[in-house]
Amino acid sequence: SQQGEEDPQALSIQEGENATMNCSYKTSINNLQWYRQNSGRGLVHLILIRSNEREKHSGRLRVTLDTSKKSSSLLITASRAADTASYFCATDGSATQGGSEKLVFGKGTKLTVNP
Amino acid sequence: DTEVTQTPKHLVMGMTNKKSLKCEQHMGHRAMYWYKQKAKKPPELMFVYSYEKLSINESVPSRFSPECPNSSLLNLHLHALQPEDSALYLCASSLQSWGGRQPQHFGDGTRLSIL
Numbered sequence: 001s002q003q004g005e006e007d008p009q010a011l012s013i014q015e016g017e018n019a020t021m022n023c024s025y026k027t028s029i030n031n032l033q034w035y036r037q038n039s040g041r042g043l044v045h046l047i048l049i050r051s052n053e054r055e056k057h058s059g060r061l062r063v064t065l066d067t068s069k070k071s072s073s074l075l076i077t078a079s080r081a082a083d084t085a086s087y088f089c090a091t092d093g094s095a096t097q098g099g100s101e102k103l104v105f106g107k108g109t110k111l112t113v114n115p
Numbered sequence: 116d117t118e119v120t121q122t123p124k125h126l127v128m129g130m131t132n133k134k135s136l137k138c139e140q141h142m143g144h145r146a147m148y149w150y151k152q153k154a155k156k157p158p159e160l161m162f163v164y165s166y167e168k169l170s171i172n173e174s175v176p177s178r179f180s181p182e183c184p185n186s187s188l189l190n191l192h193l194h195a196l197q198p199e200d201s202a203l204y205l206c207a208s209s210l211q212s213w214g215g216r217q218p219q220h221f222g223d224g225t226r227l228s229i230l
Contacts, residue, residue: 031215042119042205042221043158088157092215102171103215105157 004032004089004106012112019076021109023089024069032065033090033103034074043088046074079113086110118142121206121222129230130196136225138189138206146212147189148219149181150205158205164189165212196229203227 007022023032031050035043047063049056049072056063062075076083090103119140128134138147146165150158163171164183172181178200180192189206203226207219 029215033215033218035221040223040226042121042223043207043219045218045220048218090215102160102163103219104160108157 004091004104006087006089006106006109008109009107010110010112012114013079014114015079015081017079017113019079019083019111019113021074021087021111023072023074023106025072025089025091025106026070028067028070029091031092032063032072034061034063034072035088035090035105037086037088037108039085046087076111079111081113081115083113084111119206119208119220119222121204121225123225124223125226125228127228127230128193128196130198132196133192133194135193136191136204136206136227138191138222139187140208140220141187142208142210142220143186144208144210144220145186146209147183148207148209149189149191150207152203152205152224154202162191163212170212193227196227198229201227201229 004023004025013019033048034046037043047056047058049063049065060077065072086108088108089106122137148163149161151161152158160173161175162181167183178195182190203224205221205224207221209217209219
């Protein structure tokens with residue numbers, strides 16, 4: 001069953017602008033990950049944030065996690081045309097529920113950055 | 116370039132054919148995964164191998180048969196597929212199992228078309 005739901009489904013911005021994508025999930029988690037997928041390619045891991053973390057940075061990426069709201073956001077600052085891709089959040093199960101070897105992906109946000 | 120190599124990149128087969136997809140990684144990862152991804156959809160987990168043993172089968176039809184000959188190789192044997200099986204098949208690996216706790220490394224996939 002699908003766990004994460006990204007919002008918006010599609011986002012179009014100009015180069016240099018910031019892009020924010022949101023992910024909501026339904027059950028408690030141990031970890032939440034964000035991935036990028038360029039058209040016709042495999043997924044590339046961006047950031048993993050654990051349930052006891054609230055914010056994480058990697059270069060131009062900033063991920064926040066609010067477990068009370070069961071939501072996460074991915075912020076890409078100073079976007080570039082090369083950031084054009086689909087972005088997916090993925091969640092696992094909570095240890096209290098037996099944990100999970102599985103990652104369940106959300107529907108994704110298709111980001112277009114116009115030059 | 117990805118560190119997980121999948122072959123072939125494209126495969127067209129008839130419904131009566133038998134073919135195999137191959138996945139290889141040399142990162143010393145002990146967990147390997149098969150995902151199926153339809154167009155404009157997120158990846159859906161099919162199988163998980165942990166230390167060369169099948170640990171998760173997501174109720175995949177028996178016309179898909181996974182095999183893990185050693186810690187670096189993962190195969191997916193295909194037989195009597197249906198047109199609805201046309202999709203991008205992605206292989207991934209992670210250092211250990213419990214896929215949500217570690218980043219997964221994806222190959223670029225095999226695009227499969229069933230005639």
